[in-house]
Amino acid sequence: MTGNAPPAVVAEGLTKRFGAFTAVDGLDLTIATGEVVGFIGPNGAGKSTTIRMLCGLLRPSAGRASVAGFDVGRQPEAVRAHIGYMSQKFSLYGDLTCRENLRFFGGIYRVPRPVMEERIRFAIAMAGLEGREDRLVSTLAGGWKQRLALGCAILHRPPVLFLDEPTSGVEPEARRRFWDLIHTLAAGGVTILVSTHYMDEAEYCNRIALIDAGRLVAMGSPGELRGLDLGGALFELGGVAAGAALAALREMPGVIEAAIFGDRLHVLVRDAATAERMGPFLKRRAVEPGALRPIAPSLEDVFVRLVARRSEEEEGGGA
Amino acid sequence: MFERLRAMLMKEFLELRRDRWAIFRLVVPLLIQVIVYGYAATFTVNRVSTAVLDLDRSQASRSLVSHFVATGRFDVVDVADRQEQITRDIDSGKAALAIIIHAGFAQYLYDGKTAPLLVVVDGTNSNTALIALGYVGQIVAQFQAEEMAKAWPAQSGAAPATVAVSLQERPWFNPGLEDRWFFIPGVLGTLTLVQVINLTSFAVVREREMGTLEQIMVSPIRPIEFILGKTLPFFLIGLADVVLVMGLGVWWFDVPFVGSPLVMLLGSSLFLLGALGLGLLVSTFSRTQQQAFALNFFLINPIFILSGFAFPIAAMPRVLQWTTFLNPLRYFLVVVRAVFLKGVGVAFLWPEFAAMTALGAGLLALSVLRFHKSLD
Incomplete structure (x- = not known):
């Protein structure tokens, strides 16, 4: 990241409007060569739209972007030759075998004939599909399909990979394995932008871009993001009737935010004094207070807070 | 280019x-439709159910009725005594046609006056009615000629009051006016078009x-x-369709093929450009296969009706006649029928070839442009 290599992906003021709806709104983004960047945000935040613009599948309404040194708007063909892409939806041919799919994508990427078989062998080994080369893709389980799709996307050795929620609907074991592959590729110098809505996967990334309502809300390493100032202190409240406690705390002065995490509550308070008043407050509201302890914010806490703060600002600005 | 295409x-x-x-799916429906068309699609009307009311009961009136029966076109289902019976036959659908010979028919005939003959036709199926009436006219004319010959034998020298003009019909290229000869080449164009538009649009939308x-x-x-x-x-499949239907028409239905297979191949190729263009165009307007299906449905019937396959273009309102110029099937049907039955070549068919080339190129260009946009 500190080298002189030009950034693999640059977006400046990237915007996409569909009619009156702005899906991506002035997004700025820089990804260094060899980075694994996680694209995190709620559904409809604009993750897929951004990735599709960077791939040249959608024309930006405004702003510009370059990928692998090529301008997305002016040199789309060069961009396409230097990227691999896995769409949100599984999109290989189910009525072809693994090998036939690989050969097809190798063909349309013009992988040179002499290295084709070797690349296919590599992809099959990478995906762990040995012995299943001649199975119809429609008969494969989810994890294998995803790894095969990744194999198809890297046959032409692209320096930049865009993976749009590659692990959605895949079992945890297979997800883990998929991330191992991502890191193997990154170690080989491939730059990867991967969108996900699994928080645990965010931790596997070098950096995370948090996007909400088409805007970049925060960007940084997982550690940096966890260290962000949330504007208060975070406490965990356990052993309570979560629903009743949540309703009560949302009305308590000094509480910035409360959210349910499993059978516990995470409560963000303005100061330690508010935390001390919490027990008596809940009692007055006929809720049995449980154990309260200060905790360090997780990535999820940070995202929930940042997204909430952004929409509060939005409403404040609008009023 | 060739690696990716490959x-x-x-x-x-x-x-x-x-x-x-x-x-x-590709072959069987096609075969069945050609066979159904070959056997069922005919404009010839046979065995029209006929009711007869003979109030004259003369030799002449009986002779007239037997003239009708002899052609095989008419089946006498009821011999009535009263007018009401005829009305009931037509109303109930028992008879589609009624011949009413009034009293005095023979007398008028031999006096050289106009002999009254009433023919009632059930007009609810106007097509059958018109065709049956045509036969009636022919039969009556023949009857009249025969009776006149009897009344004024040639050697008598007494010339009849009217000059008889005999019309000799001699249809070229289809001397027997076989409906099949007309239909099978038309079916060839229509089925190929439907097949290729559907295959192309569905494949891309899928x-x-x-x-x-x-x-x-x-x-x-x-x-x-x-x-x-x-x-x-799909271009190759379309050509295979053409060959298949041609083979069936020539060897099964005995439709003559007097033209050049090469002219046919050229014409089919140009026609297929338009069909592929239409299929692609549909695919650029459709996100799902259901949408493509609806669009094809919307497109194919007008193309069929405005092609001259069954309904003469010359009889259409002027505006609709203009739209037929944009219809590749219109030109291809001319080519197919001409190559099949007349055996003419490019020297005569070049306007159709040029039109199909222009339409094919235009449709393909439009669909390629639309295809770029539809990715967005």
Whole structure:
């Protein structure tokens, strides 16, 4: 990241409007060569739209972007030759075998004939599909399909990979394995932008871009993001009737935010004094207070807070 | 260019081969439709159910009725005594046609006056009615000629009051006016068009639905390479359709093929450009296969009606006649019928060939442009 290599992906003021709806709104983004960047945000935040613009599948309404040194708007063909892409939806041919799919994508990427078989062998080994080369893709389980799709996307050795929620609907074991592959590729110098809505996967990334309502809300390493100032202190409240406690705390002065995490509550308070008043407050509201302890914010806490703060600002600005 | 095209074609071939029912779906419906058309589509009307009311009961009136029966076109289902019975026969549908011979028919005939003969036709099926009336006219004319010959034998020298003009019909290229000769070449164009539009539009929309279109478009492949790879197989299938229907028409239905197979091949190829263009155009307007189905449905019937397949273009309102100029099937039907029955070549058919080329190029260009846009 500190080298002189030009950034693999640059977006400046990237915007996409569909009619009156702005899906991506002035997004700025820089990804260094060899980075694994996680694209995190709620559904409809604009993750897929951004990735599709960077791939040249959608024309930006405004702003510009370059990928692998090529301008997305002016040199789309060069961009396409230097990227691999896995769409949100599984999109290989189910009525072809693994090998036939690989050969097809190798063909349309013009992988040179002499290295084709070797690349296919590599992809099959990478995906762990040995012995299943001649199975119809429609008969494969989810994890294998995803790894095969990744194999198809890297046959032409692209320096930049865009993976749009590659692990959605895949079992945890297979997800883990998929991330191992991502890191193997990154170690080989491939730059990867991967969108996900699994928080645990965010931790596997070098950096995370948090996007909400088409805007970049925060960007940084997982550690940096966890260290962000949330504007208060975070406490965990356990052993309570979560629903009743949540309703009560949302009305308590000094509480910035409360959210349910499993059978516990995470409560963000303005100061330690508010935390001390919490027990008596809940009692007055006929809720049995449980154990309260200060905790360090997780990535999820940070995202929930940042997204909430952004929409509060939005409403404040609008009023 | 050729590597990517080769990859596309290879993939299409594999998918087609893996689809066990493909050959069945491609061939059987086509065969069945040609056979149904060959046997069922005919404008000839036979055995019209006929009621007869003979109030004259003369030799002449009986002779007239037997003239009708002798042609085989008419089946006497009821011999009535009263007018009411005739009305009931027509109302109930028992008879489609009624011959009413008034009293004094023979007398008038021999006096050289106009002999009254009433023919009632059930007009609810105007097509059958018109055709049956045509036969009636022919039969009555023949009857009249025979009776006149009897009344004024040639050697008597007494010339009849009217000058008889005999019309000799001699239809060229289809001397027997066989409906099949007219229909089978028409079916060839129509079925090929339907098959190719459907195959092309569904195949492209299916890739869009599956997401594979997006996966392909993110590669450096050029849209034209994708389109060629996608349409070339259907072009070949379309040509195979033409050959299949031609073979069936010539060897099964004995439709003469007097023209040149090469002219036919050229005409079919040009026609297929338009059909592929239409299919692609439909695919650019459709996100799902249901939408493509609805659009095809909307498109195919007007193309059929405005092609001159069954309804003469010259009889259409002027505005509709103009729209037929945009219809590739219109030109192809002219070519097919001409090559089949007249045996003419490019020297005569060049206007149709030129029109099909222009339409094909225009439709393909439009669909390629629309294809670029539809990816957005």
